[in-house]
Amino acid sequence: MEVVQVIPQDDYKVIVYFVDGAIKEYDVSHLAGKGIFECLNNLDFYKNNCTVLNGTLAWTLDGRYDKHNCIDLDPYVIYENGKSVSDPLIQTA
Numbered sequence: 001m002e003v004v005q006v007i008p009q010d011d012y013k014v015i016v017y018f019v020d021g022a023i024k025e026y027d028v029s030h031l032a033g034k035g036i037f038e039c040l041n042n043l044d045f046y047k048n049n050c051t052v053l054n055g056t057l058a059w060t061l062d063g064r065y066d067k068h069n070c071i072d073l074d075p076y077v078i079y080e081n082g083k084s085v086s087d088p089l090i091q092t093a
Helices: 035-041 043-048 075-081
Strands: 003-008 013-018 023-027 050-053 056-060 070-072
Touching (some): 003 050, 003 056, 023 075, 035 043, 035 070, 043 050, 050 070
Antiparallel strands (some): 013 023, 056 070
C-alpha cells in the first residue's frame, strides 16, 4: 500500500491519498508529544513538515525531505485504521 499525497488538517487529522484511489482521514493526535513524535506538538511543525516519504505519511525533520531523516507511519496502519472519506479537493455543485 503506497501513499501518494497528504493534506494535514489543523486538528491533527491528515487526509491521506493512496495509490489505489482510497482516501483516508487519519488522526495522529494520539502520537503528538510522545517519544519520537514529540515534535508534532508544535502545530506549525506538524503542518509545514507533513509530506510523503518512503511511500507513506511522514514528517521531514530537517526540511530537506531526506527519506532517512524523517519520522513516518506504516501505510498499512493508516489504510486499515483511517476513516474512508470523500476527496476534499473535489468541488461539488
